[in-house]
Amino acid sequence: MEGRPHIAIIDPNTLAVLGLKQLLQNVMPIATVDTFGTMAELMANKPEQYMHYFVSMNIVLENRPFFTENRRKTIVLTLSLNENSKLSEFHSLCINVPESELVRALLMLQQMGHSGGRNMPPMPKILQQxxxxxxxxxxxxxxxxxxxxxxxxxxxxxxxxxxxxxxxxxxxxxxxxxxxxxxxxxxxxxxxxxxxx
CATH class of the missing domain: 1.10.10.10 (Winged helix-like DNA-binding domain superfamily/Winged helix DNA-binding domain)
Incomplete structure (x- = not known):
């Protein structure tokens, strides 16, 4: 469907990817979420079409020039809440927390980046009712x-x-x-x- 924002998850951990995809689709029901196990898969699928990249730390580190260039669109997936384990120039999201905390963190990111629906296409009529x-x-x-x-x-x-x-x-x-x-x-x-x- 045209006009839908596209989000990419790039992480070799299939279970983490599937869980995050489900949560992202709940947080942004109008978004299309695509998943990739490797950077090569992302690069073969028009990487510029994505509004956000949710990426595992190791893939960011291995492909730092690409993600630094797309810093505003990149959210690094970390396993620790420790500030020292984050990459300072990127937004990060700790995925090793209870579901309720992860949902809250995703909603905070969404509101920070798109408060009041800024930069987001309108919700379908059925969801507005x-x-x-x-x-x-x-x-x-x-x-x-x-x-x-x-x-x-x-x-x-x-x-x-x-x-x-x-x-x-x-x-x-x-x-x-x-x-x-x-x-x-x-x-x-x-x-x-x-x-x-």
């Missing part, structure tokens, strides 16, 4: 902030069974299966401030 009721939005907001069903029931003065029903309906309406996917949806649609998750 208001799908959830006001009450479901309140429940979703509390879910992604980490509240458990009982706390949500107390905060909203509703029964526990009602919270469970809302939760089920939210997941079904949005076609989501995890709280991580729900968190991404809530932040991307402005229902929850990223600093509250």
């Amino acid at each position: 208001k799908i959830l009721s006001d009450r479901e939005i309140e429940v979703m907001s509390l879910i992604v902030q980490g509240f458990i069903n009982k706390e949500i029931a107390d905060k909203l003065n509703i029964g526990l069974a009602t919270v469970v029903t809302h939760r089920k309906n939210i997941m079904e309406k949005l076609g989501m299966k995890s709280v991580s996917a729900l968190t991404i949806y809530a932040v991307m649609h402005g229902y929850v401030d990223i600093n509250k998750i």
